[in-house]
Amino acid sequence: MKSLFGKLADGTKVHRWSLENGGTRLKVLNWGGVVQGLEIPDRHGHYTNVALGFDNIDDYVAKTPYFGALIGRYGNRIAKGQFTLDGKSYQLSVNDGVNSLHGGKQGFDKHIWDVEPFAKGSDVGLVLHYTSIDGEMGYPGTLKAKVTYTLTRHGDWIIDYEATTDKATVVNLTSHVYWNLAGEGSGTVEDHELTIAAGRYTPTDTGLIPTGELAKVSGTPFDFRKTKTIGRDIRDGHVQQVQAKGYDHNWVLDKGITSKPEHVATLREPRSGRTLKIATDQPGLQFYSGNFLDGTLTGTGGRTYRQGDALCLETQHFPDAPNHPNFPSTVLRPGQTYRTRTVHTFGA
Ligand code: BGC
Secondary structure (H helix, E strand, O other), rough: HHHHHHHHEOOEEEEEEEEEEOOOEEEEOOOOEEEEEEHHHHHHHOOEEEEOOOOOHHHHOOOOOOEEEEEEOOEEEHHEEEEEEOEEEEOOOOOEEEEOOOOOOHHHHEOOOEEEEEOOOEEEEEEEEEEEOOOEEEEEEEOOEEEEEOOOOOOEEEEEEEEOOOEEEEEOEEOOOOOOOOOOOOOOOOOOHHHOOOOEOOEEEHHHHHHHOEEEOOOOOOOOOOOOOOOOOOOOOHHHHHHHOOEEEEEEEEOOOOOOEEEEEEOOOOOOOOOEEEEEOEEEEEEEEOOOOOEEEEOOEEEEEEEOOOOEEEEEEEOOOHHHHOOOOOEEOOOOOOEEEEEEEOOO
């Protein structure tokens, strides 16, 4: 079902598609491919929207928390917005202090995408297209991006990312849903239980740029190999947490890059019993504990979002990989197709 969500300043219409399958209800905008709502039942069958969002287009245009958005061309930070590829230096749009974050000032989250609904067998979904022209935000090559959102008959939400380029470039696409499995606007996620299958993470400097080290999680608050609540060690005072105001790091997934998605993380909210399992073929997972939510944004339910009221689990290549030869490469060349998949499985 398609409805009018609002209009941009120039009169362009922003639409919202509502899909439902297997007990999952998804609302998606053609603005940024934004997941504006995602409703799933609790153990008693009671539905709640578990994804943070705005109820109007103006906030999506003016504000930049990246609620529910598709992120491109490069998820997370590139130091000073600079990198060198095949001997050429590139300067990207800088929008986070001296660094480039989530594709720069006008990333994929701040564009209109072409959206086509589909139904295939027992699946329903949307195909989203966006073409980023050569030089946009400083990135080389015209990048044609295609993202498919699928809702399966089991209620799984699958994201398939594809991209091609006509010049060598770097690419790292992800999705920036802020989860609160008790319901958006219901308060802190510190009681959510999290498991991440990663023995290492990438520590950062004060600008949240990876130092290049793949540090062991053992004996640190970053160890989520055994299920624990997000709140348990979040106030440990580890220098990495103090810098980031909580968790805002890339976990180096034990499985590495895989040809098919493998299960890497489980999130559970004990009162509702709602669970989210994430499977990916990507080598990294950014766990961001909503550190910069500060009570100034009002969400879809009319309540404000404060620090720690949601968390993001962004499947990805590592931040700043173009400047770290020891990180898995994010280079895409003409003739190649960038293809990655992330599967979200919900339960209660
Ligand atoms: C980043 C955070 C950033 C947030 C919202 C996350 O993916 O890791 O540092 O503040 O997105 O922009």
